[in-house]
Amino acid sequence: MARHTGIxxxxxxxxxxxxKVSVESGRFFSRMFDFRQKGDYADFVQFEEEKIxxxxxxxxxxxxxxxxxxxxxxxxxxEL
Numbered sequence: 645m646a647r648h649t650g651i652x653x654x655x656x657x658x659x660x661x662x663x664k665v666s667v668e669s670g671r672f673f674s675r676m677f678d679f680r681q682k683g684d685y686a687d688f689v690q691f692e693e694e695k696i697x698x699x700x701x702x703x704x705x706x707x708x709x710x711x712x713x714x715x716x717x718x719x720x721x722x723e724l
Contacts, residue, residue: 651677652677664713669706 652674660670676699680688 669709
């Protein structure tokens with residue numbers, strides 16, 4: 645897919661619907677995707693510090709969920 649908007653349905657199809665990551669992680673990804681779009685393309689967008697701190701905690705859980713999926717599924721194999 646040549647557009648960023650194609651990432652969200654692919655993520656849901658391959659990771660959320662298959663149970664590789666939680667539905668909560670899928671929702672978080674979708675919300676952050678929307679905010680990223682607003683931040684990149686809307687004029688004068690501001691985010692409250694309190695919300696950003698909340699999102700950072702959720703982002704840590706999201707990354708952990710992805711790490712577990714990668715490890716479980718062997719999606720990323722690196723030889724050193």
